[in-house]
Amino acid sequence: MREDDSNWFSRWEEELPSLEELMPLSQTLITPDLALAFDIANPSNTTTTTNNHNSSLHQNQPLPPPPPPPAAVSPTPTNPLASPPPNSGDFGVDSGELGSGAAGDEPRTLKRPRLVWTPQLHKRFVDAVAHLGIKNAVPKTIMQLMNVDGLTRENVASHLQKYRLYLKRMQGLSSGGGGGTGGGGGLTGGTDAATDHLFASSPVPAHFLHSGRPNSDHFLPFVPVAALQHHHHQQQMAAVGHPQLPSQYHRQMGHFGSPTNGQFEHPFLPRQTQQPVHRMGASVPNTVPGYVEDLESVNGNGGRKVLTLFPTGDD
């Protein structure tokens, strides 16, 4: 078993955070249109990269590549360090229609690039699900709770599906015991989650385990685990583009040898336990649970303020 350990943490350094998870629960994904618009509207306003300390290393590309000009769908909104828009406002979440009067935009025929679920985004997802509980953990609610701009219900639903499958696999193999389940055939026989690159990295809570029975409701199954590590302070981050780290290891994990320093940050950073949400209506947006957290952030100077506190019916 130790051997197993060695390979799972070898990948830890690969993915995993660096300067993220610093925000309570509000991330703003940049929609392609927005990014594009920004690029256009934002000349080279790089302003002093006044980032706190220099930006770190591997994150997303510090410099946004030239966006495909006309008629192109610019799938690279990725603008992690984009200077905080002095604009107040988050714009249209959905790229469906925006700026009907904007200059030179192609409202129609604009298709979304492809959402890349980066670990951070996934963490937010898991976090939301964990806090909601299986009952309320439906795509719509999750999406609303995540409050990620540019994220649509479909995205969440699709990911949720995969997430559930991942869970099932884990539980099935863990206590199943049985023998070999030989069914798999060529399936990954990994008992451990050596597979599922993304899911493995998330601090998946204990999880409400599989029980889909409607009758027994243990109140709020919110987990006591420290999965609620919403740290604060986080800049905007886009997920689209290239995740930098490829996913597929070309069949059979062969190359691992990454003698890289074994430095990892503790996955556990205990934070205050938040209170469970009081049964919210399935549909009513209701007040956001106890995500009061702090959104003060860097009010002082940048003026960058996250005004995404409550779902003010923007959806």
Place this chain on the structure above:
DNA sequence: CCCAAAATAT
């Protein structure tokens, strides 16, 4: 060419 992730359809 195969696999996995996301999108899309049912």
Place this chain on the structure above:
DNA sequence: CATATTTTGG
């Protein structure tokens, strides 16, 4: 909303 299938990217 959940599951199945198709598409797309790597």
